[in-house]
Amino acid sequence: MNPRSTIKSYDAFTxxxxxxxxxxxxxxxxxxxxxGIWGETPLIKAWTATHGSIGLIILVTAIIRVTWAxxxxxxxPAYSVNLSGTAARSLHAIFYAAMLIIPFVALxxxxxxxxxxxxxxxxxxxxxxxxxxxxxxxxxxxxGLFGWTLLALILGHIAMALFHHFGLKDGVMAxxxxxxxxxx
Numbered sequence: 001m002n003p004r005s006t007i008k009s010y011d012a013f014t015x016x017x018x019x020x021x022x023x024x025x026x027x028x029x030x031x032x033x034x035x036g037i038w039g040e041t042p043l044i045k046a047w048t049a050t051h052g053s054i055g056l057i058i059l060v061t062a063i064i065r066v067t068w069a070x071x072x073x074x075x076x077p078a079y080s081v082n083l084s085g086t087a088a089r090s091l092h093a094i095f096y097a098a099m100l101i102i103p104f105v106a107l108x109x110x111x112x113x114x115x116x117x118x119x120x121x122x123x124x125x126x127x128x129x130x131x132x133x134x135x136x137x138x139x140x141x142x143x144g145l146f147g148w149t150l151l152a153l154i155l156g157h158i159a160m161a162l163f164h165h166f167g168l169k170d171g172v173m174a175x176x177x178x179x180x181x182x183x184x
Contacts, residue, residue, distance in 0.1 A: 062099035109139030
């Protein structure tokens with residue numbers, strides 16, 4: 001018997017990282033969607049002006065999250081040994097890759113544009129004014145496409161979590177929200 005199969009939920013730090021990342025991604029996509037709907041009002045401009053800084057936080061959080069997942073691998077709940085489990089494992093791998101790649105290529109673009117890197121107005125890497133097209137190209141090619149694809153996958157992830165909880169009633173959602181297990 002696999003000893004991991006008895007683990008009912010993720011540890012508190014994993015859950016914290018999950019929900020922090022969810023909030024950060026909600027902020028990122030919410031600002032972009034609001035801008036698309038209402039245009040560049042002063043409030044929305046202030047919201048979307050944080051995009052690069054929040055992206056840096058997402059990158060750092062993703063690095064911590066991937067590192068912690070590797071460290072905690074033997075102590076994490078097991079995926080089901082079926083098509084659903086394989087799909088969940090694959091989707092989570094895609095999430096981790098996207099959470100690293102999307103902000104990383106944006107960081108490269110910022111450096112390559114010669115603008116440097118700022119974090120909420122504080123200069124982390126000085127502006128050079130020199131463009132380096134090779135650094136800008138990856139983000140120009142994939143940042144937006146991967147970002148909107150990530151949003152679609154997140155929406156699917158939420159839908160499947162709700163389906164597991166309300167439809168299948170299999171306790172999968174309680175792995176990330178242990179309080180749900182206590183309600184049963």
